[in-house]
Amino acid sequence: MRSLHLLDYLAIAVYFLALFSVGVWVMRSKRGRAGEVDSFLAADRNMNLIQTTSSTAAGDLGGGFSIAMGGLGFTLGISGSWLIAMSGLSIVLASFFMVPKVKRWADKMQGLTTGDLFECRYDRRTGTLAAVVIGLAWLAFVGGQIIAGGKLIQVTLGIDLGLAIIVVGGIILAYTTMGGLKAVIYTDVFQMLVLMVGILLIVVPIGLIKVGGPIALFETLASNPETATMVNWGEAGWKQILGWFFSVIPIWFIAIVGLQRIVAARDVKTAQRAFFLTGVPIEWPLFAIGSTLVGMFARVLMPELSDPELATPMMIINLLPIGVAGFVIAAYIAAVMSTADSCLIGPAAIFTNDVYRKYFNPGASELQLVAVARSAVVILGFGAIATAYLVPSVLDLILYAYTFSAAGVFFPMLGLLFWPRATASGAFWSILLGGTSALVWIAFSEPFGFAASYIGWFVSLPSLVLISLMTEHSSSEDLETFYQPQR
Numbered sequence: 426m427r428s429l430h431l432l433d434y435l436a437i438a439v440y441f442l443a444l445f446s447v448g449v450w451v452m453r454s455k456r457g458r459a460g461e462v463d464s465f466l467a468a469d470r471n472m473n474l475i476q477t478t479s480s481t482a483a484g485d486l487g488g489g490f491s492i493a494m495g496g497l498g499f500t501l502g503i504s505g506s507w508l509i510a511m512s513g514l515s516i517v518l519a520s521f522f523m524v525p526k527v528k529r530w531a532d533k534m535q536g537l538t539t540g541d542l543f544e545c546r547y548d549r550r551t552g553t554l555a556a557v558v559i560g561l562a563w564l565a566f567v568g569g570q571i572i573a574g575g576k577l578i579q580v581t582l583g584i585d586l587g588l589a590i591i592v593v594g595g596i597i598l599a600y601t602t603m604g605g606l607k608a609v610i611y612t613d614v615f616q617m618l619v620l621m622v623g624i625l626l627i628v629v630p631i632g633l634i635k636v637g638g639p640i641a642l643f644e645t646l647a648s649n650p651e652t653a654t655m656v657n658w659g660e661a662g663w664k665q666i667l668g669w670f671f672s673v674i675p676i677w678f679i680a681i682v683g684l685q686r687i688v689a690a691r692d693v694k695t696a697q698r699a700f701f702l703t704g705v706p707i708e709w710p711l712f713a714i715g716s717t718l719v720g721m722f723a724r725v726l727m728p729e730l731s732d733p734e735l736a737t738p739m740m741i742i743n744l745l746p747i748g749v750a751g752f753v754i755a756a757y758i759a760a761v762m763s764t765a766d767s768c769l770i771g772p773a774a775i776f777t778n779d780v781y782r783k784y785f786n787p788g789a790s791e792l793q794l795v796a797v798a799r800s801a802v803v804i805l806g807f808g809a810i811a812t813a814y815l816v817p818s819v820l821d822l823i824l825y826a827y828t829f830s831a832a833g834v835f836f837p838m839l840g841l842l843f844w845p846r847a848t849a850s851g852a853f854w855s856i857l858l859g860g861t862s863a864l865v866w867i868a869f870s871e872p873f874g875f876a877a878s879y880i881g882w883f884v885s886l887p888s889l890v891l892i893s894l895m896t897e898h899s900s901s902e903d904l905e906t907f908y909q910p911q912r
Contacts, residue, residue, distance in 0.1 A: 429581060429742070433751030440619075440755035441596070444612050451608040462791045465605030465798055466537055466774045468689035472610055477690045477699035480613035482707045483620065484682035484767040485512060491624070491716055491757055492573040495737030498720020499730065502646065502655025505720070506713040507666050511673035513709035519677040520700035526842055527684065528693045530906055538771075539684055539834070540779030546841045547849035548901045549783070554856050555834055556779040560772035562830035563681045564805060567768045568812035571597065573734075574761035575813065580738035581754050593761060594810035601766040602802045606685060606774075609766045621707075623753040624715045628737075631744055632722035642718075645725050652724060668876035672828050675835035678842075681771030682764075769809065773801035828867070832881020833860025836889045844893075845908050849901070851893030859885025 451464070463469055472480070490509065497505030530536055534545055539559045544552025574593035579586045601609070636642045646652040654660045661669075677683050677700070690696035716737075723736035727743070730736060741753050777798040782789055789797070833856040840847030840855075863881030871877055898904070 429750065429754075430747040432748040433754065436748060436751030437755050437758070440758075443615075445599070445603075447608055447612050449603055451603070451605070451611065462794045462798075464607045465795055466770070466778070467685075468605075468607040468610050470532075470689060471691050472686075472689045472695070473691055474695050474698055476610050476614055477686055477695055478702045478707075479617040480610040480689075480767070481516075481683065481686045481699050482703040483613040483617040484686070484764055485516075485680075485703070486617075486620065486708065486712050486764070490712075490764075491620070492576060492734050492737050493569075494713075494716035495720040495723065495740075496733035498717035499724050499733040499736040500720075501661050502652070502657070502721055502724075503714075503717060504655075504658050504661040504666075506709075506717040507658075507661055508669050508673065509713035509716070510709045511669050512676065513704040513707075513713065515674045515677040515704075516683070516700050516708065517704035518674070519683065520697050520704065523678050523838075523842060524687055524697045524700055525693050526907055528687050528690065528696045531688045532692075533906060537688060537778050538775050539679070539681065540775055540783075542684070543837070543841065543852070544779075545903050546907055547837075547847075547852045548899050551837070551849050551853040551856070553779055553783075554853060555837070556775045558833050558856060558860050559679060559681055559830055560775040563768045564772050564809050565812055565829070567597075567765050567772075567806070567809035570761045570765035570768070571810055571813040574758055574765075576732075576734060577738045577741075577754065577757050577761070580735055581742050581750075590810060590813050593758075594806060594813070597761070597765045597769065598803055598806040601769050601773075601806070602799050605798070606689060606767075606770050609770060610686075610689060613767075619752075619755065620757070621711065623757065624719070625711060627745065627749060627753055628719055628740060629715050632719060632740060635744055636722055636725050642721060642725060646721065655721060655724065664874065668878065671876060671878035671882060672831060675831035675838075678838050679830055679834045681775075682767045685767065685771060685774075765809075769802060769806055772805050773798050776801040776805070828863050828876070828878045828881065829860055832863035832878055832885060833857070836882070836885045840889055840893070841907060845904055846893055847889060848893045848896045849899045850896040851889045851891075854892050855885045855889035858888045 486509075494505060494509060497508060527542065530542060530545065534541070536542055536545065538556055540552040540556030542552070543555040571590055571594045574597075575586055575590035578584065578589035578592060582589070584592075633639060633642070636645065643656045646655045659666075683700070686699065687696045690699060719740055720733070720736045723730060723740050727736070727739055730739060737757070738754075741750055741757070745753055777794055781797050782794060786793065836859070837847070837852035837855050840852060859881045862884040863877040866872070866875075866877040866880040
C-alpha cells in the first residue's frame, strides 16, 4: 500500500479549512441577533431546491453508507445495492404521502422536532417519548458515521482505529457546534457534489479500468466458484432483502434528517421535489450501483482483504493517483460529516426544544437556547463517539438505529398522517411496546432468523389499533391541522 503524498494531505487540509470557514461565518453572522435559534436549529426555514435536495441526499448517503455499501459489494456483490434501493423507495413514498402534511404543520406551528409534531397531534407525553426514541436512535447512527470516518482515516493515514475515531468525532463536534443546521445545509451542497464526483466520476471509472471493464468484472466474478453468486441480483436472499425492507422503508417517514429538511425548506413544493430527486435518481440508481461496484472491484483486486468495510478506503489509497486520492478521501470524509452533523444536530435540537425548553425553562431566551443547543451537541457527540467503540461495525450501527426507531415510531407516524381514530394513548403504547420488543429481540440475537424489525412491527401496529379503539381522544389532540382538507 502506498503512502499519501504531500498533495493528498494538502487537498484534505484545504477542504476542511473551507468547511470550518463556513461554520465560523454562519456563527458570526447570527450571533446575538434575532432568529439565532431558528438559524441554528431550522436554517431560517428558507432553503431553496438545490440546497434542500443536496442536504437531504448528503444527510442520508454519508460515509456510513459509503463504507457499508462497499462492504456489502465485497461480500454479496450487486445484490447489496438493494439496501439503498429500499431507502430510495422510502423517500419517494415520503415525498408524496408525508412531506405536504408535515411541511404545512411546520409552517403553521413553527415546529422544529419529531417531539413537536407528535405533541401537536397527540399529547406532550407521546411527543416526549417519540423525541427520546428518535434522538437515541440517531445518536447510534452518528456512531456509525464516526466508525466509517475512523476506518477511512485508519487506512489512509495509517493510524490506530481508536485514535482515528477520536479524530473524526472531534472534527464533527467542532464543526456542528459552530454553525448549526444552516451551516450544515450550506456546506452539504458542496459536499454532495464532491461525494458524487468522487464515487461516480473518479473511483468507479478508475476501478473499471483496473478490472478490465464491466464485462470483464462480471466474467471474472462468475468464473470463480467463491464469487460466482456476486453477479446475481437475488444473492442477498429474500429474507435479508425483506429485512432491509422492514428496517429501511419506514425511515424517511421518521428520520430526523428528513424532518429537519422539511422544516428548513422554503415551501411545500421545494420540500416535496427535493425528497423525490433524492430518491430517484440520486439514491437509486446512481449511488446504490456506484458504491456497490466499488466493493466488487475490491473483491477482484484485493480478495485477501480481511475487513470488507475497508474495501472502499483500500481502493482509494491503492488505486488512485497522487492528489486525486486526497480529493476522494476528502469526499468520503465530507460524506461522514454531512450525515453525522445532521444527525447530531437533530438529537441536540430534541434535547433543547423537547426537554430543556418544555420541562426545565419554558421562558428561555434565544441566547440561553443556543447555548444549551451547543452544549448538547458536545455532550451527545461524546456519547456517539463512545457508542462507536462499543459497536465497531458501521452497518450494524446503522441498522440498529433504523430498527429501533422504525419499530416504535413508524405506525404512530402513519396514524398521525392518515388515521384520525388514532389516540394519544394508542400512539404512546405503540411506541413503547414496539421499540422495546425490537430491542429485546436484538438482545436475544434475533431468534429463528427473524429480524427485530419484524417483531417491532408485529407488536407496534396491533398496539396502536387496539388501544386507540379502546380509548378516546384527549383534549390536547389536534386533528384539524392534519386531516382537514387544504384549500
